[in-house]
Amino acid sequence: MEKEKIKGQGAVTNIHNHFIKNRYETSIYQDDYEEQIAKTKILEVFPKTIVNAVKSPDLPMAYSMNPYQGCEHGCAYCFARPTHEYWGYSAGVDFERVIMVKKNAPQLLEQFFKKRGYKPEPILMSGNTDCYQPIERKLEITRKLLQVCLDYRHPVHVLTKNALVTRDIDILTKLAEKNLVTVSLSIPTINEDLRRVLEPRTSSVNTKLKALETLSKEGIPTHVMVAPMIPGLNTPEILPIVKTIAELGAQSFGYTLVRLNDTVEPVFIDWLEAHYPDRKDKVLHQISEMHGGKLGEKQVLKRQVGEGNIAEMIHTSFKIARKKYFDKKEFPALALHHFDGTKGEQLSLF
Template sequence: MTTRTRPAIKGRGSTGYLPGRFAVTTADAVDDGWHDADTEGDPSSSPHTVLHEEVARSVITRNSSPDIPFEQSLNPYRGCEHGCSYCFARPSHAYLDLSPGLDFETRIFAKTNAPLILRQELSKRGYRPSPISLGINTDAYQPTERKLQLTRRILEVLAETKHPVSLITKNALIERDLDLLAPMARENLVHVYLSITTLDNGLSSRLEPRASAPHSRLKTVARLSEAGVPVGVMFAPVIPWVNDHELEAVLEASRDAGATAAGYVLLRLPHEVAPLFRDWLQAHLPDRAAHVMSTVQQQRGGRDYDSRFGTRLRGEGVYADLLARRFALALKRFGFEGRRHPPFDCTRFVPPRAASPQGELF
């Protein structure tokens, strides 16, 4: 399954509409001579973002993967306008019979009733609090959040009920919610990670075209840290021969900004992400595309991706081992080694009270 190699689309991470793996029929643009196939006649030449409302029946997702350090997650949005070319969540749009390519970053589904449903789920008898990771599959602070404020309303519910939450984002918009995050931090109810993939603005604008620029993310790390919010950095994903040489520089800059924890994840290319990323390489880095994918496959047992627990986030082989050693040395060098965010306090949780037609007496 491959896409037709096309020129890069300004402001987008995909180069075309890759059919999802469940698609029964597919369509392909054909130049009939009436238009320039790469511009006016091709709808993918200037795709606009379309927002859809999704009415959710439930919002808390339970996780049992041994690779992931959380049991519960919540995603206010499906799809992500940041348009990261490597996003492991792209294949989820195939379940909606949409393209994991341009549709994933232009057809955004917002769970507009998520704050209400979250309140209902937290009030259920027998609910036991466990930290909720907010925006794991797609970024909870992507551009449409500025208008919809779904993430903020969810945080308001979590702050009211004193429920622990962790967040990871590529967007400086999280600073908007410091009035909620800072008080929660004082009660050990929140951890935040900024995903910083590169310090090169030019590379960032191609890898993750609608995310905040690297210097903006570092400023966000500093502002969160100054407000007392435990903040870390994720150097993710590590892409061989694209950004891997920046590992130490990113960790040092993040340390200087106030980050107190760090992690990394190796590039993951499940399902449709592999052909999409191959097309991205051909459009932006054709001179090293073959070398990048060869190294990726060396870490994945000769394939584009290996989904086994224990190896899918770190890979295996010579390159993966060297990367792990580099990271360990960088942690020690920049003072991250042995440092941990304060543990979450789940004992403060107060279930939300159901609304009563009689109102409140006290």
């Protein structure tokens, strides 16, 4: 049976949270249910910390921070979906319609910077969910975090799918003057028809590309994540994407292979059935071929590279693209020596 498409939404249903005994089920009140899930709920939470240590050896950052939990962008493949279950919600519709916000994040970041003996390392903003998702336009938590980084002269990497990042170009350019910031834009496709259903509430392809060009022209080091690579959907675009981002000023790029771990799997399968029922079996078969017969892969050193012929073809295509379009481009390492952890103490004197 073909799944129903819901405009502006990635997940088709609220899949079961395996931590919870009760289940979501459709009923005679289905119309009321659909009206309820179509609205985004914003919930304020009060964490005690905002910076997370990253200990995975295949990830290049020491710390990450996420001002939001859940993501309105609605990407069906998002690896962060299962984290919503720890809060008591579904990795399906809830993940993109129940958003938890951390308004105290800027204060927590200042506390982190003031820790005795702290030695600065670049922090990735958006290690889990997007720091520039739609609610950021109103709350400006990410903007305030960037201002804290500027005040303390602390290096920060920004990763986003949203052109809203250009709103903060005033802060980003000041950080860039001291080599304290890079911006990575996630651009897994330059096919707008695919983008609309693959990541329904992100910026359009043209808007993302314009943001990339704008940031690059302002002297802000830019990187593009061509990710994830989904065989049968966006893999034919590898060379065109890399060529396009090179022409618009990107200094480097990276990519990952799609992996459907835990409750990402049923969300993505339902999404395929809704939008590409004719390709569903082919796409799933090729994904499993990249991960030793499974749709997901959790082994740290294998999850990014995969295995088999399809994975190797993707790697080869990117090697060719890098050689052709990024052969002489270099991406800067961020400066650490500008950090000043006494900023708060100095201000208290006045």
